[in-house]
Amino acid sequence: MAYPKWNWQKEKWPHFSYNQVALKSLEYQFMQANGIALGTFKHVNNDEKDELLIEILVNEALKTSEIEGEYLDRDSIQESIKKNLGLKSTKRNLPPAEFGISEMMVDLSQRYNQPLTHDRLFQWHTMLTSGRRDLIDIGRYRTHEDPMQVVSGRLDRQIVHYEAPPSKAMKKEMEAFVLWFNRIHGQSENTMLPLAKAGIAHFYFLAIHPFEDGNGRIARGLSEKSISMSIQRPALISLSQIIEAKKKDYYSFLEAHNTTLDLTNWLLYFGQTILDAQDNTLKIIEFLIEKAKFFDRFSNQLNDRQTKAIKRIFNAGHEGFKGGLSADNYIRIVKTSASTATRDLKDLVDKRILLKTGNLKSTRYWLALGKK
Secondary structure, three states: OOOOOOHHHOOOOOOOEOOHHHHHHHHHHHHHHHHHHHHHHOOOOHHHHHHHHHHHHHHHHHHHHHHOOOOOOHHHHHHHHHHHHOOOOOOOOOOHHHHHHHHHHHHHHHOOOOOOOHHHHHHHHHHHOOOOOOOOOOOOOOOOOOOOEEEEOOHHHOEEEEEOOOHHHHHHHHHHHHHHHHHHOOOOOOOOOHHHHHHHHHHHHHHHOOOOOOHHHHHHHHHHHHHHHHHOOOOOOOHHHHHHHOHHHHHHHHHHOOOOOEOHHHHHHHHHHHHHHHHHHHHHHHHHHHHHHHHHHHHHHOOHHHHHHHHHHHHOOOOOOOOOEOHHHHHHHHOOOHHHHHHHHHHHHHOOOEEEEOOHHHOEEEEOOOOO
16 A cells, blocks of 8 residues: 655645734734733732743643653652752662653753754754663664554554654754744744644654654654744743543644644644633633732731641642542641641631532532632
8 A cells, every 4th residue: 555645755845834813813813812911910929930941841741742642740840840940859879761851942942042053953852862771773763664654543553643754854844943943033024823834843853754753742842942932031831731631632634734834724723722821821821920019918827737738739730729628638748647637628628718519528628719
């Protein structure tokens, strides 16, 4: 069975096309949401800004890895992010996988405005593959002679979803990609709008698939770098958190465009993904503002155990403590007796700090933010 003619084999490669009119509404919504985020950000103090940055970078590091089937430890990533940001960290020995992806996330955030270079891509790849011994090419483009294919199914009945350009073409392809990326983000380039830049950069890089492993994570990082360069500040969004929630859609849209240079539908999907990530960031900012208001109002009404438990709930982020807080959770978090936990939780409900749902063993407690 002959494979289809892949996009990189087409005569006009790598000149992608798309319907600018179709994308216009999403581009407008993106700029509107960017303005709202800037306005809301002004109400956040410096400590909260650090917390926001850590929250988003941790989410991105976790989810971009989960998309690739790698499940990392959240606490280790959080401490790695803090360490790479130069903030106080409680751990010294951090796992290489967690530290490496965190190092890349921080680098993307802090050096977003610098031109893309081959060396920077090599550095990111080295960070991502820290501790790996199963790869031939680390910190350089792939050199193996075997076809770089995206496949699924049994070994004897594999389905080839995509085959990237051969390794011998990597130097030429990546020279063209880096040149293109820097050109569209240059000051003289004003014709391509932010969502189109980020979406095409993501797709173009993945189509080349220049590394032996880590291409998806770097592609998503390049999208966030692209957005940051377009708005001239760190994007502060977690694209991967939105992508991972509907991972099948992500791969379906990628596969649907493996044999075409018209990226309209891909850009419509990816543009909406960016908008959803923006909305998620706004929710995090609003959550941090509510958190500050909460402690201003209630800090003097909490005992040490209650304070510890409430902080643990807040640390779960704006989506809340998974499954709600149970009495057993409370006992484990603050290391107290069942009778003391019962009194503490009743007191928090009476003060309308927590909301109570369910009965007996199904009883759960939730922060009552915005419900006073």
